[in-house]
Amino acid sequence: MRVTLRVLGPTAPGNRRRTSDDDGLSTIEVVILAPVMILFILVLVAFGQLVEGRGALDGAARDAARAGSIQKDHGTAIAEAKRAAEANLADVCSGPVSVVQKSAGFEPDTLFTVEVSCEVRGLAMIGLDIPTTLSATFSSPLDPYRRTA
Numbered sequence: 288m289r290v291t292l293r294v295l296g297p298t299a300p301g302n303r304r305r306t307s308d309d310d311g312l313s314t315i316e317v318v319i320l321a322p323v324m325i326l327f328i329l330v331l332v333a334f335g336q337l338v339e340g341r342g343a344l345d346g347a348a349r350d351a352a353r354a355g356s357i358q359k360d361h362g363t364a365i366a367e368a369k370r371a372a373e374a375n376l377a378d379v380c381s382g383p384v385s386v387v388q389k390s391a392g393f394e395p396d397t398l399f400t401v402e403v404s405c406e407v408r409g410l411a412m413i414g415l416d417i418p419t420t421l422s423a424t425f426s427s428p429l430d431p432y433r434r435t436a
Contacts, residue, residue, distance in 0.1 A: 340379050340407035341421055347375035348403040348425035351386055355401060356427040361393040372403045380405035389424060400426040 355368035369386040376384050382405060390400035404422030 336408060337419060337421075340419075341423075343376060343379045344403060344405070344407070344421050344423040345425070347372045347384075348401060348423035349427075350375055351401045351403055352399055352425040352427035355388075356399040357430045364393060364399065368399075368401050372401075376403075376405055379407060381408045382406040390426065393429070395429055395431060397429055398426040399429055400424060 351368040351372040354371035355364035358364035358367055365386070365388060368388075369384070372386050373384045384403065384405045387402045387404075388400065389402050390398050393399070402422055402424045404420060406418055406420050
């Protein structure tokens with residue numbers, strides 16, 4: 288009984304790589320899916336900025352109402368409310384900050400209500416030029432011991 292061993296080289300017919308119809312499919316998947324994934328991440332970041340802008344606007348309205356409620360006269364109250372809102376929203380808004388008094392008058396034992404609004408950056412970072420104007424309203428009672436000087 289004789290056993291013959293055949294050594295197959297790289298070009299031997301039995302050592303050929305089998306080809307299939309799936310060659311290069313993973314490359315195509317990466318080329319198609321990579322931009323989609325990057326766009327998805329950018330959209331998440333843009334909506335995150337909108338959420339952060341909403342929180343910043345709520346805080347600015349609170350601070351503006353409080354800053355106005357401790358002033359002694361109406362003109363100073365509006366000026367201080369605007370200054371407080373602008374300081375809070377300096378890096379959040381892409382345009383001017385609007386502060387409007389929503390309460391009637393400036394009498395003791397009433398509420399000082401302001402509405403703060405501005406155009407927030409957000410979707411512009413991904414190329415969507417959609418103006419996103421957010422607003423927030425807050426009320427603060429007029430302090431009975433407010434400034435007298």
